[in-house]
Amino acid sequence: MPPFGLLHVRAWVSVFSQLLRPSGLVCIREVHFHSQVSEAVLTSQLKPHQEKSNFIIKTPKGTRDLSPQQMVVREKILDMVVGCFKRHGAKRLDTPAFELKEMLTEKYGEDSGLIYDLKDQGGELLSLRYDLTVPFARYLAMNKVKKMKRYQVGKVWRRESPTIVQGRYREFCQCDFDIAGQFDPMIPDAECLKIMCEILSGLQLGDFLIKVNDRRILDGLLAVCGVPESKFHAICSSIDKLDKISWNDVRHEMVAKKGLAPEVADRIGDYVQCHGGVSLVEEMFQDSRLSQNKQALEGLGDLKLLFEYLTLFGIAEKISFDLSLARGLDYYTGVIYEAVLLQTPAQAEESFNTSGQKIRTTETQVFVATPQKNFLHERLKLISELWDAGIKAELLYKNNPKLLTQLHYCEHMGIPLVVIIGEQELKEGVIKLRSVASREEVAIKRENLVAEIQKTLSES
Amino acid sequence: MPPFGLLHVRAWVSVFSQLLRPSGLVCIREVHFHSQVSEAVLTSQLKPHQEKSNFIIKTPKGTRDLSPQQMVVREKILDMVVGCFKRHGAKRLDTPAFELKEMLTEKYGEDSGLIYDLKDQGGELLSLRYDLTVPFARYLAMNKVKKMKRYQVGKVWRRESPTIVQGRYREFCQCDFDIAGQFDPMIPDAECLKIMCEILSGLQLGDFLIKVNDRRILDGLLAVCGVPESKFHAICSSIDKLDKISWNDVRHEMVAKKGLAPEVADRIGDYVQCHGGVSLVEEMFQDSRLSQNKQALEGLGDLKLLFEYLTLFGIAEKISFDLSLARGLDYYTGVIYEAVLLQTPAQAEESFNTSGQKIRTTETQVFVATPQKNFLHERLKLISELWDAGIKAELLYKNNPKLLTQLHYCEHMGIPLVVIIGEQELKEGVIKLRSVASREEVAIKRENLVAEIQKTLSES
Numbered sequence: 001m002p003p004f005g006l007l008h009v010r011a012w013v014s015v016f017s018q019l020l021r022p023s024g025l026v027c028i029r030e031v032h033f034h035s036q037v038s039e040a041v042l043t044s045q046l047k048p049h050q051e052k053s054n055f056i057i058k059t060p061k062g063t064r065d066l067s068p069q070q071m072v073v074r075e076k077i078l079d080m081v082v083g084c085f086k087r088h089g090a091k092r093l094d095t096p097a098f099e100l101k102e103m104l105t106e107k108y109g110e111d112s113g114l115i116y117d118l119k120d121q122g123g124e125l126l127s128l129r130y131d132l133t134v135p136f137a138r139y140l141a142m143n144k145v146k147k148m149k150r151y152q153v154g155k156v157w158r159r160e161s162p163t164i165v166q167g168r169y170r171e172f173c174q175c176d177f178d179i180a181g182q183f184d185p186m187i188p189d190a191e192c193l194k195i196m197c198e199i200l201s202g203l204q205l206g207d208f209l210i211k212v213n214d215r216r217i218l219d220g221l222l223a224v225c226g227v228p229e230s231k232f233h234a235i236c237s238s239i240d241k242l243d244k245i246s247w248n249d250v251r252h253e254m255v256a257k258k259g260l261a262p263e264v265a266d267r268i269g270d271y272v273q274c275h276g277g278v279s280l281v282e283e284m285f286q287d288s289r290l291s292q293n294k295q296a297l298e299g300l301g302d303l304k305l306l307f308e309y310l311t312l313f314g315i316a317e318k319i320s321f322d323l324s325l326a327r328g329l330d331y332y333t334g335v336i337y338e339a340v341l342l343q344t345p346a347q348a349e350e351s352f353n354t355s356g357q358k359i360r361t362t363e364t365q366v367f368v369a370t371p372q373k374n375f376l377h378e379r380l381k382l383i384s385e386l387w388d389a390g391i392k393a394e395l396l397y398k399n400n401p402k403l404l405t406q407l408h409y410c411e412h413m414g415i416p417l418v419v420i421i422g423e424q425e426l427k428e429g430v431i432k433l434r435s436v437a438s439r440e441e442v443a444i445k446r447e448n449l450v451a452e453i454q455k456t457l458s459e460s
Numbered sequence: 461m462p463p464f465g466l467l468h469v470r471a472w473v474s475v476f477s478q479l480l481r482p483s484g485l486v487c488i489r490e491v492h493f494h495s496q497v498s499e500a501v502l503t504s505q506l507k508p509h510q511e512k513s514n515f516i517i518k519t520p521k522g523t524r525d526l527s528p529q530q531m532v533v534r535e536k537i538l539d540m541v542v543g544c545f546k547r548h549g550a551k552r553l554d555t556p557a558f559e560l561k562e563m564l565t566e567k568y569g570e571d572s573g574l575i576y577d578l579k580d581q582g583g584e585l586l587s588l589r590y591d592l593t594v595p596f597a598r599y600l601a602m603n604k605v606k607k608m609k610r611y612q613v614g615k616v617w618r619r620e621s622p623t624i625v626q627g628r629y630r631e632f633c634q635c636d637f638d639i640a641g642q643f644d645p646m647i648p649d650a651e652c653l654k655i656m657c658e659i660l661s662g663l664q665l666g667d668f669l670i671k672v673n674d675r676r677i678l679d680g681l682l683a684v685c686g687v688p689e690s691k692f693h694a695i696c697s698s699i700d701k702l703d704k705i706s707w708n709d710v711r712h713e714m715v716a717k718k719g720l721a722p723e724v725a726d727r728i729g730d731y732v733q734c735h736g737g738v739s740l741v742e743e744m745f746q747d748s749r750l751s752q753n754k755q756a757l758e759g760l761g762d763l764k765l766l767f768e769y770l771t772l773f774g775i776a777e778k779i780s781f782d783l784s785l786a787r788g789l790d791y792y793t794g795v796i797y798e799a800v801l802l803q804t805p806a807q808a809e810e811s812f813n814t815s816g817q818k819i820r821t822t823e824t825q826v827f828v829a830t831p832q833k834n835f836l837h838e839r840l841k842l843i844s845e846l847w848d849a850g851i852k853a854e855l856l857y858k859n860n861p862k863l864l865t866q867l868h869y870c871e872h873m874g875i876p877l878v879v880i881i882g883e884q885e886l887k888e889g890v891i892k893l894r895s896v897a898s899r900e901e902v903a904i905k906r907e908n909l910v911a912e913i914q915k916t917l918s919e920s
Contacts, residue, residue: 068553
């Protein structure tokens with residue numbers, strides 16, 4: 001690889017609240033820009049790595065870069081998700097990538113081993129956040145906030161293994177919407193389910209279903225089936241596998257590995273293989289065993305109310321009461337839900353991909369070109385006017401590029417318009433405006449340049 | 461602190477490229493939603509920490525949460541910055557938060573001690589990224605990309621000490637715009653400076669100046685003044701302090717601490733206290749000593765060309781050739797630049813704050829209220845219609861809230877419109893639309909609800 005120039009502008013943006021001022025006031029404290037050309041320095045520093053030893057230039061295990069193509073898709077998805085969160089009146093929060101290690105300890109049950117710890121370099125012991133939930137709870141406790149509807153979008157890190165083969169990355173993005181506070185039952189839950197439906201419909205991934213259960217029903221169920229309380233956790237984690245393995249395999253795990261009596265397992269099996277709509281909730285209310293359990297009855301009561309609200313929201317048919325849904329983390333205590341796509345990823349992918357259409361990675365509207373030599377100054381003046389008018393514009397960083405090279409660049413990048421300036425145009429006080437698709441060219445007056453381009457862009 | 465409910469929807473969005481397919485294809489592989497009410501679990505888990513030992517609920521040293529108010533300001537800033545990057549045709553890239561430790565080693569000179577390492581938990585040795593430049597260079601090398609105009613926005617981590625007092629955080633956000641590739645000289649540099657001007661003007665932080673220098677001029681200057689090459693680095697770092705301490709103090713450091721002969725320091729002083737426009741470049745060309753140095757002449761030639769382009773861009777008067785600008789990191793080799801605000805942060809803050817105006821932290825357009833009991837069902841049906849029409853709407857999560865509480869909420873949150881439904885309205889097939897500011901109410905037909913609201917919103 002030949003040396004290359006690396007030229008960059010970097011802005012550090014630092015926003016902080018003025019603690020001594022009335023709340024709500026914020027200001028920018030620092031904006032740093034610095035930039036440089038570093039001819040080949042970084043690459044030459046990377047190169048010796050490759051030559052000596054077995055060092056390979058790669059991203060860490062379980063992580064990846066997102067290319068410009070992937071970023072376009074991700075931005076679209078995030079815009080849609082965040083748009084939905086805003087439609088529901090949520091405020092945005094951000095928290096640091098790492099927390100005090102002690103803050104994360106004991107929050108994730110058996111998953112705690114997957115937390116990335118930072119090296120002890122003197123000072124506090126830190127860990128990368130494992131989700132956005134514990135940081136949110138920490139924020140609420142720290143600021144004594146009792147009520148908050150917030151969303152947060154950010155990366156979280158989990159040392160999953162094996163990783164990418166199953167599509168699980170060690171670094172991934174979570175979009176959380178939480179409603180914290182004490183409210184009348186099931187109204188916020190119903191809104192959360194509405195949000196899930198809006199997002200999944202909006203993403204156009206194909207048909208989906210949202211499984212709903214309640215930890216109190218699950219606990220009540222285990223109790224009435226005769227599972228000792230000490231085994232609740234272990235048995236729950238077996239039940240949670242029912243979406244991946246058969247009941248026979250789950251039953252075997254319960255009996256052979258977790259020491260459950262076969263008849264207890266069979267009783268559990270009668271329940272956890274059930275799923276359905278509000279009628280299943282009614283049915284479980286009548287169940288002779290389950291209706292004896294106070295916890296289960298509370299859970300069922302809430303689910304009934306939930307279905308009432310979901311019907312008003314017009315989404316009841318998207319929701320399935322599924323007694324096998326358990327969820328892994330320790331902090332789930334009441335209603336739990338999880339969405340599943342009813343298509344395979346391959347099918348969903350197809351519907352998302354709009355038949356392999358080429359994705360533009362830039363938004364450039366106008367390219368500034370010349371057919372002649374020694375027109376760099378004119379091109380620079382011209383493009384500067386476009387930028388100042390808010391028009392997205394590019395040119396080639398060459399003193400004397402060939403016209404064909406410039407037009408090819410536009411076609412390759414999907415830039416719709418070209419502004420052409422040459423000797424003839426300069427003499428006549430015009431510029432040529434060319435449509436890349438139709439190859440039509442019109443001469444417009446130099447002084448009307450911006451207005452004409454804005455008109456053309458607004459019409460297309 | 462009483463227990464509180466925590467209810468949440470979380471979406472994991474996982475986007476990845478299908479490597480076996482033509483480039484440009486991307487798809488969503490997984491969208492996970494899961495949600496739960498975890499009544500007080502997290503807070504009760506946080507509580508014992510506070511009670512036992514000295515454990516305080518806090519963010520790690522040098523980091524902070526961004527509150528909803530701060531996030532509103534940050535989003536505005538980032539939108540402006542990213543808008544500018546897009547106007548200049550850049551593609552967006554994302555890289556992992558951490559890199560192989562070996563990748564970061566020896567890239568940052570004496571700053572390398574500030575890198576956060578991850579704990580060795582088996583597997584690769586990792587470090588949090590220190591900037592977005594080295595990951596970009598790694599991306600280019602790994603993918604054998606020779607030319608790319610990209611931007612990246614993301615957090616970086618530096619174990620700075622002391623920290624917050626000087627407004628330096630250990631976690632902060634960088635917005636990088638880089639042009640990688642080999643081009644005719646100074647055209648991309650001029651564009652980078654144009655971008656800096658556009659962003660700083662756009663942020664309305666008050667007057668600013670961009671200092672420009674070239675590492676080749678600096679090196680040439682040190683050579684002709686008689687600094688031994690082994691001391692270049694140390695002397696550069698002294699010179700770089702001239703924006704913070706006086707020339708006398710810098711001179712003292714050079715002579716007393718870094719062992720420079722006094723007359724050599726004085727010769728340096730003659731140069732590094734100079735700053736000016738293109739005329740200073742011309743002056744340096746004529747300088748009897750500096751014009752003897754090949755490197756310095758190259759740097760001066762480029763700066764002259766740069767000023768030519770900056771004049772065409774109409775920003776030459778914002779740029780100051782400053783012979784004291786050195787920049788810290790080792791990877792700077794050619795033209796370097798850095799912007800400074802000419803106002804104090806306090807003044808800039810004022811101009812940014814638009815006189816302490818209250819910042820809205822949500823975008824809610826309509827609130828759904830009722831003056832009567834037992835109208836939850838009607839409110840839910842109504843708000844569902846609004847959400848489905850893309851209208852940003854909220855209600856209180858209470859079965860029977862008081863009308864006054866509901867109206868107060870709107871005033872407090874700055875929600876402009878209220879939709880009111882009660883017995884009378886239900887009977888007449890209308891709803892009342894109330895302006896929070898004017899307290900005016902109009903009755904509109906129930907079936908025209910969405911259309912009327914959209915009309916009212918578009919007019920305001």
